Amino acid sequence: MKTTRLRVTMRDVVPAVVRVIDVPAASTLPELHHLLQAALGWTDSHLHQFVAGETTYGVPDEDSDEEEQDEAGARLRDLPAAFTYSYDFGDGWEHDVEVLGLGGDEPGCVYGEGRCPPEDCGGPGGYADLLAVLADPSHDDHDRLREWAGELPEFDQPATDTLVRLTVGEVPASVRLVLDLLAPGVKLTPGGRLPRVFVRTVQAERPSWYRLDRPASVEEDLYPLTILHDLLRDVGLARLRSGVLSPTKAAGDDLEVIRRLCSFFKPRAFATNLIIGAVALLAAGGPQPAKLLAAAIHPLLSYTWSTDGRPITEEEARMELHGVVALMEALDLVETEWDKTIRQDVWQAGPSALSLLPDVIGLVAYFAREEHE
Secondary structure, rough: OOOEEEEEEEEEOOOOOOEEEEEEEEEEHHHHHHHHHHHHHHOOOOOOOEOOOOOEEEOOOOOOOOEEEHHOOOOOHHHOOOEEEEEEOOOOOOEEEEEEOOOOOOOOEEEEEOOOOOOOOOOOHHHHHHHHHOOOEEEEEEHHHHHHHHOOOOOOOHHHHHHHHHHOOOOOOOHHHHHHHHHHOEOOOOOOOHHHHHHHHHHHOOOOHOOOOOOOHHHHHHHHHHHHHHHHHOOOOOEEEEOEEEEOHHHHHHHHHHHHHHOOOOOOOOHHHHHHHHHHHHHOOOOOEEHHHHHHHHHHHHHHOOOEEEEEEHHHHHHHHHHHHHHHHHHOEEEEEEEEEOOEEEEEEOOOOOOOOOHHHHHHHHHHHHHHO
16 A cells, blocks of 8 residues: 655644654545544544645534635645644644655554643643643642543554554455455346355355354345445445446455445444444443443433434434444444343454444544543
C-alpha cells in the first residue's frame, strides 16, 4: 500500500506531543480524521476541522454560518504540504500537520513523544494548570483533580502503531472469501441466487452460518451469505452481467473495499450506532449471552433513541440486535454459538471487530477508561 508520512505536532502543549505516522496516500479526509485521532490518543468526542490556507473542511452543519467544504469530498492529496487539524472547538486543540513525503510499505506510527492530554481539560492552558496541580500534593484541588484525571498514561509507540494499522482497517476474511470465489464469474440460479456448489463451499469455511447438521441446499440456508451477496452488490464490489456475478475492479483494492463496506453504515443511523455499540462491548468485555448484551447496550441507546415518543426499551434493544446479527456475522464483526446450558446464543467479538469500523476502536478505548476509573 502506498503511504504518505506526516508529522503531527500539538500546538502550545508542554511537554511536546508529536507523532510521525504513515497513512494511506489515498486517504479521504474523514479517514485521515480517524487516523489522527488514533495516533494522537483522542476519543473522537468532539467536532473537528481541517484548515488549509483559506479553505476549511469539516462535517456539514446546517446550523453553522461558517463557510466550510464537506470533508467527505476531499482527500489528503488535495491539501497543501502544511495544514492544521483542529479538534474540540471548546478546548481549542490545534495540530500542525506537515507532509514529509513517501511513507513506508504499511501504515503505522513510526515515531512519537508526549502523552495525549485528557479530553475536556480546558485546552493547552487548562492542561498546563492540571499538570501543575497534579504535581503539587499540597494544592487544594489536588485530590479532586487526581480523581477526575486518573492516571495519565504515557505514550506507547507500539500500541499506537497497532492502533493506526487497525484504524486503516483490513478486509474481513468472509468478504475476501466470497470475492475470491466470485473471481472467475459465477452463474446465478434462475431465481438470482448463488448456486448450491458455491453455497456449500462457503459453508465449509463458515459452518456456524448454518446451524443444522447437514449440507446446505440454497443460499438462504446461510443467511449471512445472503446478506453479504446483496451488500457486495449494493456497494459496488460485485456486478451482475448476463446472469453472471463477478467482482468489480474496486474489489481488487483493499482500501477501496474497506471504504465501500464502511459506506454501508450510515452515520448517526440507529442500526449503525447499535452495531458499533454491540461490537465494542463484546471487544471490551468478552463473550456475552444476547440478553445480557442487550441489557448492556440499552443505556447507550435509550438516551438518544425513542419509539413512539418514548425511550427504547431493553426488550426492543434485544430485538433490534437480533435483526442485525446476520449482517454482523457476514462481516466477521461478531460470532455466535448456541449454549445448551443457558439455552441462549452467546455472542463474541469476531475477527474483524477492531479492524473494519473505526468508531468501534474509540468506543473500546472509552469503555477501558471507564472501567479503569
